Amino acid sequence: MAAYLGEFEQHLLLVILRLGSEAFGSNIARELETQAGRKVSRGALYATLDRLERKGLVRWKPEPGGSARGGLPRRAYAVSAGGRAALAESRDRLRRLWRGVEHLLKGPVS
Amino acid sequence: MKQPPPWADWLLRHTLPTGVDGDTIRGDLIEELEARGPWWYWRQTLSLAIRYGWRRKHDREGHTMAFDNLWQDARYAIRGYLKAPAFTLVVLTTLALGIGASTAIFSLVNGILLRPLPFADPDRLVFADEVKTDGDHMSVSWPNFLDWRARQHVFVSLAASRSELQMLTGRDQPRRLLGRRVTGNFFSTLDVAMASGRSFSDADDRPGASPAAIVSTQFWKNDLGSAPDVLGKAIVLNGVAHTIVGVLPPDFKYGQPYSVFVPMGAVAADRDLLDRGNHEGYFGLGRLKPGVTLEAAERELRAIAADLQRQYPNTNSGVGVEAELLLSRTVSQVRLTLYVLLGAVGFLLLIACANVANLLIARGTARQHELAVRAALGGARRRLASQLLVESTIVSLAGGAIGLAVAAALLRLLVRFAPEGTPRIDDVGLDGMALLFAFAAASACGIAFGAFPAFQASSITGQQVVVRGRSGGASARSHRVRRGLMIVEVALALVLLTGAGLMMRTLQQLTRVDAGFRPDHLLTVRASLAGPHWDQRPPRAAFYDQLLTRLGAIPGVQRAGIASRLPIDGSDWNSIFIVSGKPIPPRAELPSSAFTPASTGYLEALGTRLVRGRLLDSRDTAASPSTIVVNETLARKMWPGEDPIGQQLKQGWPEWKTPWRQVVGVVADVKFEGLAEPTPMQVYLPIAQAPPSDFAIAVRTAGDPQAVRTAVEAAVHALDRDIPTYSVRTMEQLVESSTARERMSALVLVVFAAVALLLASIGLYGVVSHGVTERTHEIGVRMALGAETAHVLRLVVGHGLATTMVGIGIGLAGALALSRAIQGLLFGVSATDPLTLGAVISVLMGVAIVACYLPARRAIRLDPTLALRSE
Numbered sequence: 001m002a003a004y005l006g007e008f009e010q011h012l013l014l015v016i017l018r019l020g021s022e023a024f025g026s027n028i029a030r031e032l033e034t035q036a037g038r039k040v041s042r043g044a045l046y047a048t049l050d051r052l053e054r055k056g057l058v059r060w061k062p063e064p065g066g067s068a069r070g071g072l073p074r075r076a077y078a079v080s081a082g083g084r085a086a087l088a089e090s091r092d093r094l095r096r097l098w099r100g101v102e103h104l105l106k107g108p109v110s
Numbered sequence: 111m112k113q114p115p116p117w118a119d120w121l122l123r124h125t126l127p128t129g130v131d132g133d134t135i136r137g138d139l140i141e142e143l144e145a146r147g148p149w150w151y152w153r154q155t156l157s158l159a160i161r162y163g164w165r166r167k168h169d170r171e172g173h174t175m176a177f178d179n180l181w182q183d184a185r186y187a188i189r190g191y192l193k194a195p196a197f198t199l200v201v202l203t204t205l206a207l208g209i210g211a212s213t214a215i216f217s218l219v220n221g222i223l224l225r226p227l228p229f230a231d232p233d234r235l236v237f238a239d240e241v242k243t244d245g246d247h248m249s250v251s252w253p254n255f256l257d258w259r260a261r262q263h264v265f266v267s268l269a270a271s272r273s274e275l276q277m278l279t280g281r282d283q284p285r286r287l288l289g290r291r292v293t294g295n296f297f298s299t300l301d302v303a304m305a306s307g308r309s310f311s312d313a314d315d316r317p318g319a320s321p322a323a324i325v326s327t328q329f330w331k332n333d334l335g336s337a338p339d340v341l342g343k344a345i346v347l348n349g350v351a352h353t354i355v356g357v358l359p360p361d362f363k364y365g366q367p368y369s370v371f372v373p374m375g376a377v378a379a380d381r382d383l384l385d386r387g388n389h390e391g392y393f394g395l396g397r398l399k400p401g402v403t404l405e406a407a408e409r410e411l412r413a414i415a416a417d418l419q420r421q422y423p424n425t426n427s428g429v430g431v432e433a434e435l436l437l438s439r440t441v442s443q444v445r446l447t448l449y450v451l452l453g454a455v456g457f458l459l460l461i462a463c464a465n466v467a468n469l470l471i472a473r474g475t476a477r478q479h480e481l482a483v484r485a486a487l488g489g490a491r492r493r494l495a496s497q498l499l500v501e502s503t504i505v506s507l508a509g510g511a512i513g514l515a516v517a518a519a520l521l522r523l524l525v526r527f528a529p530e531g532t533p534r535i536d537d538v539g540l541d542g543m544a545l546l547f548a549f550a551a552a553s554a555c556g557i558a559f560g561a562f563p564a565f566q567a568s569s570i571t572g573q574q575v576v577v578r579g580r581s582g583g584a585s586a587r588s589h590r591v592r593r594g595l596m597i598v599e600v601a602l603a604l605v606l607l608t609g610a611g612l613m614m615r616t617l618q619q620l621t622r623v624d625a626g627f628r629p630d631h632l633l634t635v636r637a638s639l640a641g642p643h644w645d646q647r648p649p650r651a652a653f654y655d656q657l658l659t660r661l662g663a664i665p666g667v668q669r670a671g672i673a674s675r676l677p678i679d680g681s682d683w684n685s686i687f688i689v690s691g692k693p694i695p696p697r698a699e700l701p702s703s704a705f706t707p708a709s710t711g712y713l714e715a716l717g718t719r720l721v722r723g724r725l726l727d728s729r730d731t732a733a734s735p736s737t738i739v740v741n742e743t744l745a746r747k748m749w750p751g752e753d754p755i756g757q758q759l760k761q762g763w764p765e766w767k768t769p770w771r772q773v774v775g776v777v778a779d780v781k782f783e784g785l786a787e788p789t790p791m792q793v794y795l796p797i798a799q800a801p802p803s804d805f806a807i808a809v810r811t812a813g814d815p816q817a818v819r820t821a822v823e824a825a826v827h828a829l830d831r832d833i834p835t836y837s838v839r840t841m842e843q844l845v846e847s848s849t850a851r852e853r854m855s856a857l858v859l860v861v862f863a864a865v866a867l868l869l870a871s872i873g874l875y876g877v878v879s880h881g882v883t884e885r886t887h888e889i890g891v892r893m894a895l896g897a898e899t900a901h902v903l904r905l906v907v908g909h910g911l912a913t914t915m916v917g918i919g920i921g922l923a924g925a926l927a928l929s930r931a932i933q934g935l936l937f938g939v940s941a942t943d944p945l946t947l948g949a950v951i952s953v954l955m956g957v958a959i960v961a962c963y964l965p966a967r968r969a970i971r972l973d974p975t976l977a978l979r980s981e
Binding site for chain 2: 024025026029041042043044046047062065068069070072073074075
């Protein structure tokens with residue numbers, strides 16, 4: 001069984017997948033803001049990315065940066081095979097839990 | 111590329127991992143800096159610093175453990191404190207009070223006594239005045255000063271100055287200004303450059319020099335509307351137009367907040383000033399040459415004074431010199447008070463520390479089991495000890511932080527209610543030094559009282575405690591230490607209580623002083639007749655005559671009088687005199703008295719008791735024979751056993767042509783220089799015969815004296831609208847302000863002593879109560895075997911009281927040893943006053959009995975069966 005993922009970890013993995021070859025640190029943060037409506041400090045962002053890396057779910061390689069970042073390199077993230085498996089498992093787990101509950105949300109929310 | 115905020119960048123470089131790991135993160139921030147701004151950059155930096163702060167240390171393996179452990183200990187400690195809110199509250203309150211009070215007092219001491227004066231090389235500024243053989247200080251006679259200046263070789267420059275009220279007129283409202291008359295080299299001696307314009311020079315000191323003035327920046331802003339073209343403009347001071355030649359820098363301050371400085375030129379040819387026998391209020395101010403010590407300078411001034419004594423025996427016999435650093439002179443009147451308060455607050459801090467130590471030891475003992483289990487499970491001793499140290503450091507730092515807030519509030523109160531005229535009080539603030547002091551005190555506390563439980567924990571062998579259960583062998587020792595701390599606390603509290611008690615007795619004695627007049631229902635107003643118009647006596651005498659009539663006509667005024675000065679406020683005319691028909695003593699031993707010109711009705715308005723003869727009345731005019739009324743002290747000293755009425759005395763040196771004055775009455779002694787000072791000899795002479803230029807009005811009213819305030823001031827202004835009135839106070843306010851310093855120190859000491867007493871009783875209660883818990887088993891056995899309640903009570907209370915008594919004994923010795931230090935602040939009571947000491951001991955014993963009885967009551971209510979089962 002693949003690693004259990006927290007919600008924020010799932011969001012990160014999804015965003016990296018969506019961004020594809022554009023999955024640089026700043027883009028990930030911006031995508032989280034626009035798509036998930038989630039503002040996140042850089043401290044939390046990189047700490048979580050580092051954790052995912054330690055779990056072997058993502059990996060990154062440095063790419064040269066332009067003059068806009070003072071010539072400093074940037075991280076290009078990619079989701080590993082293990083990360084994909086973990087995401088899939090999370091999704092399936094959620095689907096199972098959702099089964100038979102969907103109609104309850106359609107009524108008036110008390 | 112936009113440059114990141116340098117400090118944020120520095121922080122990032124020191125917290126993020128090195129190499130590409132960190133560079134990529136910094137690059138991301140820099141890339142977005144342009145769009146998001148520096149504020150955002152800072153926030154992200156802090157969030158990253160928090161996340162990566164500890165991890166960075168992974169680079170150096172050795173430190174990692176220590177840091178991680180520290181972090182863990184800190185979190186564990188905070189959780190522990192939050193779980194015991196009552197304990198935490200008591201500890202923090204104790205610390206905050208101790209640290210807060212000591213920081214506030216330290217700030218006060220630092221701002222007033224320690225901080226250097228705001229001049230270049232302040233350690234080389236020397237204050238010099240003249241002293242009589244009996245040690246009484248007096249101002250420097252002007253001709254003597256000129257000789258000092260001509261003959262000395264120790265000062266780069268030597269200046270003189272005196273404080274002089276200046277009446278500012280020729281504007282909408284006449285105003286009294288704090289002013290100072292200074293020699294031309296005064297500002298160059300202080301090494302102060304003008305903000306604009308020029309300083310004074312020797313030319314300004316020559317007779318006939320055109321009147322010049324230098325004004326403070328505050329005066330220039332507030333009274334001259336910051337006019338840019340102020341130089342060369344004239345202001346009218348004491349009726350004379352003075353040209354403003356300079357404006358002082360904004361931070362200039364010499365003692366009081368003087369508004370205006372004037373040079374010597376206007377008075378340089380004054381006959382009184384040039385008389386060597388007159389001491390007209392000037393003081394010397396010198397700047398030492400490099401390498402010259404204060405002692406060397408004083409030696410030289412003394413040698414000059416000795417020469418002057420030989421040269422001018424008539425005026426200078428018995429006149430010596432004293433020199434001290436300017437700072438020390440500035441603060442001389444408050445130094446003792448502040449040091450006593452500093453000592454008191456030091457004791458308070460010690461008590462607070464002892465109390466917190468007590469509490470922490472109690473907690474440590476209660477946790478021995480936990481610690482022992484941890485030790486048994488393999489916890490390293492050093493780790494356990496370090497955890498306890500971290501715990502106590504955290505609590506003391508938190509206490510220090512709260513204490514700082516307490517200090518700020520307390521200091522604001524102290525400054526606000528500081529006695530009028532406290533030097534440099536405006537310079538007092540919570541400064542960096544005080545901050546440092548608070549945290550030094552806090553961490554010293556932390557390490558000090560962390561040491562014991564830590565030491566104890568490190569000595570426990572797990573086996574010992576786990577096997578023996580909760581009452582381990584180390585607890586007897588901890589109990590001994592706690593008793594030792596209690597003894598210290600009681601002793602310190604006793605010293606503080608004694609100090610507070612003595613100050614209270616002093617206040618009580620001061621209120622009992624017979625001031626020689628009735629201070630109730632009296633309004634006093636001061637004013638000055640300044641300017642060329644008032645130079646001659648007749649217009650002044652006529653003015654007082656008319657004013658008296660007007661004052662008497664005010665509805666509600668029962669009696670009105672005018673004199674040169676008021677009681678309590680001090681005299682400004684002290685003079686030697688001789689008595690007719692008696693041998694004239696050597697010049698150095700001529701008697702001296704306060705001379706007060708007073709109008710008809712003045713002594714009646716004050717309510718001064720007539721002892722013999724008559725008071726001054728309408729018979730005493732400018733043309734009538736010279737008459738005087740003297741006080742009892744003078745009559746007793748000059749004519750012991752004789753009838754003073756009809757005797758004669760003469761003010762001034764024996765060869766002076768002053769008139770012989772006949773005593774027509776004797777009145778009770780009136781306190782002249784404040785309630786605590788001994789009454790000087792006093793002479794009242796008819797105001798018409800010596801009309802002063804500064805005067806004071808005293809009116810006795812039927813109702814509230816404040817009600818006639820406007821009418822009294824209006825009476826003055828009806829005669830001359832250019833005469834500013836000032837210091838409008840009731841006599842009760844005046845008397846009160848004369849004891850302000852005593853009341854202030856008494857108040858602070860009483861508050862400190864009350865806190866000390868509270869802390870000591872909490873501590874005592876804690877120790878005795880803990881003792882009861884420890885001995886629950888023993889007490890149970892005793893009671894099961896039929897011990898009487900009274901016996902158990904005696905056992906428990908007696909134990910606590912024995913501790914208290916040892917503390918009282920030590921404290922008593924301490925109080926007696928320190929009695930000399932506080933004696934200078936006391937009045938009418940000895941520092942070893944048995945009444946005060948008795949009362950203090952009773953209070954302490956009373957509190958101790960209550961603190962011991964409460965836990966003892968718990969002991970006697972124990973159900974023996976429950977007690978035995980407590981194992």
